[in-house]
Amino acid sequence: MKLNGNFQNLEQSYLFVTIAKKVNEFTESHPDNQLIRMGIGDVTLPLAPVVIEAMHKATDEMAKKETFRGYSPDSNGYPFLREAIAGYYQSLGVDVEAEEIFVGDGAKSDVGNIVDIFDDANTVLVPDPVYPVYVDTNIMSGRKIVYADANMENGFLPMPKADHPADIIYICSPNNPTGAVYNREQLQAWVDYALDQKAVILFDSAYESFVSPGLPRSIFEIPGAEKCAIEFCSLSKTAGFTGMRCGYTVIKKELCFDGVSVAALWQRRQGSKFNGVNYITQRAAEAVFTPEGIKQTRDAVAYYKRNAGVMVDALRELGYWFTGGENSPYVWFKCPDNMGGWEYFDYLLNEKQIVGTPGEGFGKNGAGCMRLSAFGDAEKTIEAMERIKRR
Ligand SMILES: *Cc1c(COP(=O)(O)O)cnc(C)c1O
Numbered sequence: 001m002k003l004n005g006n007f008q009n010l011e012q013s014y015l016f017v018t019i020a021k022k023v024n025e026f027t028e029s030h031p032d033n034q035l036i037r038m039g040i041g042d043v044t045l046p047l048a049p050v051v052i053e054a055m056h057k058a059t060d061e062m063a064k065k066e067t068f069r070g071y072s073p074d075s076n077g078y079p080f081l082r083e084a085i086a087g088y089y090q091s092l093g094v095d096v097e098a099e100e101i102f103v104g105d106g107a108k109s110d111v112g113n114i115v116d117i118f119d120d121a122n123t124v125l126v127p128d129p130v131y132p133v134y135v136d137t138n139i140m141s142g143r144k145i146v147y148a149d150a151n152m153e154n155g156f157l158p159m160p161k162a163d164h165p166a167d168i169i170y171i172c173s174p175n176n177p178t179g180a181v182y183n184r185e186q187l188q189a190w191v192d193y194a195l196d197q198k199a200v201i202l203f204d205s206a207y208e209s210f211v212s213p214g215l216p217r218s219i220f221e222i223p224g225a226e227k228c229a230i231e232f233c234s235l236s237k238t239a240g241f242t243g244m245r246c247g248y249t250v251i252k253k254e255l256c257f258d259g260v261s262v263a264a265l266w267q268r269r270q271g272s273k274f275n276g277v278n279y280i281t282q283r284a285a286e287a288v289f290t291p292e293g294i295k296q297t298r299d300a301v302a303y304y305k306r307n308a309g310v311m312v313d314a315l316r317e318l319g320y321w322f323t324g325g326e327n328s329p330y331v332w333f334k335c336p337d338n339m340g341g342w343e344y345f346d347y348l349l350n351e352k353q354i355v356g357t358p359g360e361g362f363g364k365n366g367a368g369c370m371r372l373s374a375f376g377d378a379e380k381t382i383e384a385m386e387r388i389k390r391r
Helices: 005-009 015-029 049-062 079-091 107-117 132-140 184-197 235-239 262-273 279-288 291-318 341-352 378-389
Strands: 101-104 123-128 144-149 168-172 200-204 229-234 247-251 322-324 330-334 369-373
Touching (some): 005 132, 049 291, 101 262, 107 132, 107 247, 123 132, 132 144, 132 168, 184 200, 235 279, 247 262, 279 291, 291 330, 291 378
Parallel strands (some): 123 144, 200 229
């Protein structure tokens, strides 16, 4: 028996371990601290009332023999939810059918698992800085990874270049960690490039609900994307489902390589390794897409966006270079006085009692940058930015 040797090639994830260690040391030596945590990539507001109501109702159904549900008939989701999601796409002006939607337990699982259906000899293009899941899942299967540099020059929005030919292209917009968002023309350039290269785009739209009108929320708003892209979305950030676990992957019928339907392969993969999201959660997810659900969940997103607005205003006042915050719960900025990200992290922790996430944790191009999250409390966000402004 041999273990998968590729796991030896994974880099140790020091980021959150190191942050936790530094924060623990600080809180132990400052028991009366006023620490404000802005490193979080998790939502903090409770689920919307319509969602709770749907879960109570579904729970009652599970309590009676007549309405009890066991395995779902299809591991890709109940028709009621797939149709509700298709309806949401229609409201964006995007033509997606219920059968092109595959419900899963979150975008992290789907983005990680999709590589099962791709050959290991493919070359993968990921942005740097990057959401680590894209890198680690490909290292586990031994694929070659090349990086598209995101930096201040390109506004942390790398564009296709002739010198990075790739078969599998990851795009996350609005981006985690940088908060930067591609416009229509930029996404069109990526779609044209992928079609030309016969590559597939894996489009992570986990933060689509933060996008302001005028910018694309879905890759399928871009002509040609149906022939080269797979979209991954999740209710985690849209509707506070991080602890519920529900997401969806969209693969259009048109997406084929060598005459083989990608949707059919994914369906086969999921049918073999996954038995579907639990019924109660699927009913909760359905409620998110009702008019009242959209309204209630958008209220929570608006709350986080107001926090992001407070952060953006402060950074403007300070004259710091930044991206994000406008279409994203993250702001990403250049640390003052040419400090490194960890150096500035220590400064914020010790002098301002604020926890951020140093850019170094997301790739070499993150060096000297800091990510702050808007998922916290409104008053604390205001207080944190006041502290940062008092230099
Ligand atoms: C939070 C997040 C997700 C969502 O993951 P889930 O597994 O659905 O909770 C996906 N992609 C990115 C980049 C994220 O930050």
